[in-house]
Amino acid sequence: MDFMTPWPAIFAFDLGRYLLTAMVISGVLLLIPAGAVALRRVRDRLPRANQRWYELRHSVVATSVFSLVGLGVYHGAQHGLFRVYSQPAQYGWVYWAASLVLVIVAHDAYFYWAHRWMHRPSVFHRIHRTHHLSVAPTQWAAYSFSVGEAFLQAAFLPVFLLVVPTHTTVLFIWMAHQVVRNVAGHCGVELEPRSWLATWWGRWLTTTLHHDMHHEHGRYNYGLYFAWWDRWCGTEHPDYRRRLASLLSSIEDGRALQSRVTEV
Numbered sequence: 001m002d003f004m005t006p007w008p009a010i011f012a013f014d015l016g017r018y019l020l021t022a023m024v025i026s027g028v029l030l031l032i033p034a035g036a037v038a039l040r041r042v043r044d045r046l047p048r049a050n051q052r053w054y055e056l057r058h059s060v061v062a063t064s065v066f067s068l069v070g071l072g073v074y075h076g077a078q079h080g081l082f083r084v085y086s087q088p089a090q091y092g093w094v095y096w097a098a099s100l101v102l103v104i105v106a107h108d109a110y111f112y113w114a115h116r117w118m119h120r121p122s123v124f125h126r127i128h129r130t131h132h133l134s135v136a137p138t139q140w141a142a143y144s145f146s147v148g149e150a151f152l153q154a155a156f157l158p159v160f161l162l163v164v165p166t167h168t169t170v171l172f173i174w175m176a177h178q179v180v181r182n183v184a185g186h187c188g189v190e191l192e193p194r195s196w197l198a199t200w201w202g203r204w205l206t207t208t209l210h211h212d213m214h215h216e217h218g219r220y221n222y223g224l225y226f227a228w229w230d231r232w233c234g235t236e237h238p239d240y241r242r243r244l245a246s247l248l249s250s251i252e253d254g255r256a257l258q259s260r261v262t263e264v
Contacts, residue, residue, distance in 0.1 A: 006074050011067035017175065018063060018143055021183045025139045029189060039250050040190045042209040043216065045136040047188075052140045058130055059143035065150035066143075073158050082161035086168050100170045103160060104177065104225060110156045111224040116235070118149065119218065127152065137215050139187040142179065181225055185211040194251045197244070204228055209244055213237050 029037060077084040088096055118128035130146040145153060160166070184191055185208050196202045206223050214221040220237035223230045230236035
């Protein structure tokens with residue numbers, strides 16, 4: 001088989017999951033009543049004109065890079081270099097579940113430290129600046145990376161698979177989780193339920209506000225899925241928790257007002 005033969009299918013899969021997720025989030029934002037969107041909006045600044053097309057263009061380029069790395073992973077797995085397996089019984093369901101948790105936690109740690117490295121002045125303009133041109137990002141900014149950053153983001157998977165045997169369905173779920181969290185984190189509107197965000201464990205998860213403040217300020221909130229690295233390492237924005245509490249209060253006040261209007 002020619003080395004590039006699987007590439008179109010890999011590219012279509014990578015691009016398709018990004019486009020589908022971004023379109024679904026866009027549809028959700030259109031379906032939510034304008035008043036509810038206003039209550040959940042995490043910033044006042046609006047995206048620039050034509051910004052979405054800029055983000056989409058760079059996302060397609062980044063997806064091409066992801067698919068090339070994916071092609072290497074495919075061939076590496078075929079030749080036993082990367083530890084991918086397809087029969088759950090080979091390691092059992094407990095290991096299956098543990099590996100799913102591990103890949104998510106490990107990816108979050110990798111992202112945090114790679115992200116901090118990309119914000120070093122000597123690195124930022126060469127690798128990470130493309131993503132930060134979206135000061136008020138939209139859901140289409142999730143993969144808006146330079147070629148260099150796309151390779152850095154994609155490098156996690158082959159490194160992980162060199163060490164940890166991982167089932168194909170675990171990889172699929174991790175990829176789906178990654179793109180949904182990433183797209184939602186850039187959409188500018190807090191979509192998670194208030195009851196989720198208000199719990200003690202919910203506050204260890206990153207929110208749309210958390211990542212939006214990173215785009216707004218740059219030097220804080222580097223985490224991807226979880227807030228613990230930022231809290232442990234002192235990189236959480238000092239105003240984040242107050243703004244999150246204010247957002248939760250605004251959502252609750254809006255719900256109470258809507259309830260009174262309905263009763264009348």
